[in-house]
Amino acid sequence: MTNEQLRKSVLQRLGSIKGHIAGIENMVKGNKNCEDILFQLGAVTGAVNKLSAHILESYTEACIDEASIKDAKVRQRIDDLTKMMITMLRK
Structure with a gap:
């Protein structure tokens, strides 16, 4: 993914998050029930x-590309570590 593609993707996701936050703010202003607000949070x-x-x-x-890491075992270890961290973030 190019830097420009990443930037656009991140901005799109941030826009969506911003919209959700605005919706939650409106729910709080409208005295919606806590269960619905917590679900949205x-x-x-x-x-x-x-x-x-x-x-x-x-x-x-x-980083891997920039460092020109050629050793397949090292690349695999870094890839495995990254996947583990991503899995933890997505929970």
């Missing part, structure tokens, strides 16, 4: 975590 938390994972994955790929 959970959705925002998930979206932020997915965005973090998306950025981490792209950043790791760029």
